[in-house]
Amino acid sequence: ILNVEQSPQSLHVQEGDSTNFTCSFPSSNFYALHWYRWETAKSPEALFVMTLNGDEKKKGRISATLNTKEGYSYLYIKGSQPEDSATYLCAFHTGGFKTIFGAGTRLFVKA
């Protein structure tokens, strides 16, 4: 079974802090990596899809980078706000039909 790991498991920051977390995945047979944001009592919602080594994506204060050769992606949040509190999930595709999710990083932003 392919393994996708996310770190840290949880993170507590103050409002205004910038933060980042990691998704590690197998570097062979890479096709795409997705980041999702999952708020408590809601459904996961898509943030980014990344397919090329060196990809950088940005949406407002949130950005992500991708390194397929070494098998990792970073998600960055600049100037964290309380509304950023959520679980951030990454999902790995090999180009087959399966989707493999990491366990997520749970972010708490204190006002």
Added chain:
Amino acid sequence: EAQVTQNPRYLITVTGKKLTVTCSQNMNHEYMSWYRQDPGLGLRQIYYSMNVEVTDKGDVPEGYKVSRKEKRNFPLILESPSPNQTSLYFCASSFSIGTSGRAQETQYFGPGTRLLVL
């Protein structure tokens, strides 16, 4: 409104009593999938379907069945539920990419079904 719907949203049942959780999408997506979410484990894929009448096992298929008779619907069936199937279940759908369908676009998730098996 484009959406994935699941029913029921909450269900308490007893061991051995067959149940079905329905999933429907109105976006004409080829790919549909079921996941379960357990604390500390993230989302684990149960079954997926690449298109009508085409389904395959994910990483945790034991104790579950699915069918895909129509493009929009992908029900999850628990023939004989057991307490270890107590979980939060999500259905998701997406377009497939290319003629082989061997990759998926971003997935859209349903609202989740919280199941308790006593």
